[in-house]
Amino acid sequence: MMAPGSLVDSSTRVGFSARRQRLRIASYAIAIGVAILFLLPLYWMISSSLKPEYQVLASPPVWIPNPVRWANYPEALSYVPFGRYTLNTLSISLLTVLGHVISCTVVAYGFARLRAPGKEALFVVLLATMMLPYPVTMIPIYIGFNTVGWINTILPLVVPAFFGSPFYIFLLRQFFLTIPPELEDAARIDGASLLQTLWYVILPTVSPAMATVAVFSFQTSWNDFLQPLIYLHEQTKYTISLGLSFFRSSYDVRWAYLMAVSFVTMLPIVIVFFLAQRMFIEGITLTGMKG
């Protein structure tokens, strides 16, 4: 019942506008209602981050912190060296994103466009690699990395990203498949090589999907816990997620600090997402398929 806004421009005015108005109001109402629902836990998180620890679990619950304990933030952030951890996490995440975007695009192109014997089977294998739970492959993989001496470095976290990841390959493949091949065929007929076609014709069309992959990959890597847990031993190399775990000891949760740091570490991704929306959701205007 909702079509892209373009319909407004091209359709006849009178008959639609009254209904359009009602739909718009309804949409606004629902959207904002759901948004408030989504925001409530977030509000709780922020408000708790500003409470003194004993007030966090107070009963009846305290909605507005009293007193407002701004000191929670600097204290929480210095509980463990979060500045260092942020840099570590940043470098790991950026490298991972680079690896995923490059490798997955190329591989997905192959799966989408090129025909070859065994392709179907390989695609199933691709999917199948996601089906074995991590806890049982964790140790053999660890032993493998230990043999080549990569433990206590970021290599086990970053290098595999350059060899593709089934999730993103699948995602990009789907996107490739929705693009009619005529554009590429036209380019090929005009004499472009595979690589040139890839770069000049395909990439721009798929870049919304690539940007999506970039954001997801960044976020997953940013929040990854289990891999840094077992591969990074020295505390100077820890990531943010490992740092966060320090607030949860076996008997106690330092709620206020945990919420404060979670909020701070969430911000970069949120800002990136907010700004990057233009790039991948609202699409890039091109000559060619999209209007």
Added chain:
Amino acid sequence: MSRLSRYAGFVVGVILLATACTTPEPQIIERTVEVTKEVEVIVTSVPEVIEKTVEVTKEVEVVVTATPQPLPDGAKIILRVGTGDSGEGLNPHQEIIARFEEENPDILVQLEAVSGRDYYTRLFTQIAAGDAPDIMQIGDDAVPNFVDNGAFLSLDDFISGEFPLDTSIYLPGTLDPGQWEGTQWLLPKDFSPLAVYYNKAIFDDAGVAYPEDGWTWDEFLETAQTLTQDTDGDGDTDIWGAQLTANWTTGFEYFIAAAGGSLISEDGTEFVGYMDSEDAVQAVQFFSDLYNVHKVAPPPADFSLWAGGNSQFGNGQAAMRLFGRWPLAGYRDNPNVDLGMVGVPVGDERANTLFWGGFGIFSGTEHPEAAWRFLRFYAGEQGSDVWKDWAIPPVAAAAEAAGLTEDPIEGVWISELDYLVPRAYVFTPYWGQTADPALRKALETVLIDPDADVQAVMEQAAQEAQNALEDQM
């Protein structure tokens, strides 16, 4: 096209920048051992700040590769220490490490800390790969398993060797959990029996006398009942008598022991006849009645949080709390609580159980002697000298010198050590797979269902544990 290359260029630029800034190089490490902790004790919202600052800074350059190789001349031995402590709990470690490194300039200690359960996940992975830290911390109930599987080096030779350790210096019972089948494998890190916290303010308001050491279960119940109040008349309890341990299994062993029972036979083969014995059922019944019949204990909030995740005592809404020493520091600073301390009540017998963490030497270590030197320092007088500011040090003399034995609050923890009984895990290496889940389920059942037949529940638990045990054999 140009937009795309601009984006690409931007991304590449940022990556280069980030990589340049962080330079994770596995080959050469510039170690900066920095211990800077400012501990702020805040009493009320008007800050009364007590500052403890320990600052030691060192910079050393060391050649290190991830896989062990013979060290070039002049390089230091690096000892890896794994621990499950977190945040401020790391401060004593770091201070001890700093002091140790000063006295032993040929050794560098690298602390690898992971909090909570995740510590074990990482530890197992490392051990399976043969890559565990030289010195590992484990909890008491993990000792039999680890020792039986050869994960640790025996300490007996070290204790009587070149760098000896006088084992008589320890508080009663604190060395035992580190022993298994006659040999010492680990030395104590920290420990705690159970005791009862109480909030003097609530007692004073209700005009009830403070509990005395050696009090009975009946007196406990009576006190709790008197103190459970509905202060605003709305039908809901506002002040609870006693916050208990919910579905915490090993914590529950105290109740069984105090009722004169035990969960397992001494040869470790029988649960049936023990877990469902009259004494055990009596203990569970008493426990369940406190929640469901007398309603002096607040219902558990979250079964996955330790001991039910209740927050009433900390909020000043419960008069007493039965637990270990871990939240003590927090309660001292909590304006809602005017803290008093007393030993656990006596049932048919006077009993208590010890919870303990210790350090041992990984059997695959390349530097056993250096590891022992650190362990000895850590668990001995020097370490206790640091620990006395954070917890009760295992070395008796240090505890006494710090006045802890006489302290009205800390002294309780020490005096309770005289009544320790062995915990069930000592009798079977399969505690975790057999009795623990069965007991947990039993406790959860009686907590959730007030009408549950305790006898039947315990019989079922005993049977389940027995089945699981036979499965293991």
Added chain:
Amino acid sequence: MKPIRTGKRLNLRRNEAISFYLCISPWLIGFVLFVLGPMLASLAISVLRWDLLGEASFVGLRNYERVFTRDPLVWQSLKVTTIYTAVYVPMELVGGLALALLMNQKLRIERLLRTVYYLPSVLPGVAFVVLWMWILHPDVGLINTLLSYVGIDGPRWLVDPDWALTALLLMSMWGLGRSMVIYLASLQGIGRQYYEAAAIDGANYWQAFWRITIPMLTPTIYFNLVLSVISTFQTFTSAYVGTDGGPLDSTLFYVLYLFRQAFQFFRMGYASALAWVLFVIILGLTLMIVRSSRRWVFYGGERE
């Protein structure tokens, strides 16, 4: 396509095949290096009895036998996992799509709203669950507090075996933003000309939705469906952090049980057997979906 000359055509085909394998070579190499070995290793471990600390011993198919005949908790965990998946997957598919459709219009604050919806997915897994554990706190949590304002005595959520799974479902709904983003990206990719043509033909919104939007979205729906099934069957973090399988095993997810066997009960061999059983189950389901996809997934750009 008209055959040109058999020889040349064969050459083209072969070139294409070579290009294919070249294209996917990063993944293939990575597969062999990082994935295949460990997968085979875990298969090997599944016929052993290994406690991670000491020696391993060969026990043949005993682990598998135990999975199918002697362990009631396996069935419990399968039940929990299947129920959860059966409810969650449709919820995610429909919910994500609904949100995306909502967000696809030109409301003025849409960017802000989209960010709000995506926000929760950004939280690191542990913090997410911990926050919700507390929101679901039976005494002081947000939900029960709100319910009490309207006079409802909320259930004890994570402490109540009847409600714990529902609580986890509630928690996971907050993370719909991720699938919303994927739907949004592909909604944008639907060419406007289809809608214009439809409008000219006099189609109304519903018709446009069912005849254009949905069919064009099927590749994305397919993607979300497959991935949702695969990953929901392997739900772990929310149970590990939030409930530890309780109360009374009502949230004992399969992978949680598996993890427990490996890292708390020292039975790595058994855990590996459990893993491979799950593998077969998920593979079976996925193959069914893949097979069926031929009938309902429409690719605008597929080459014959």
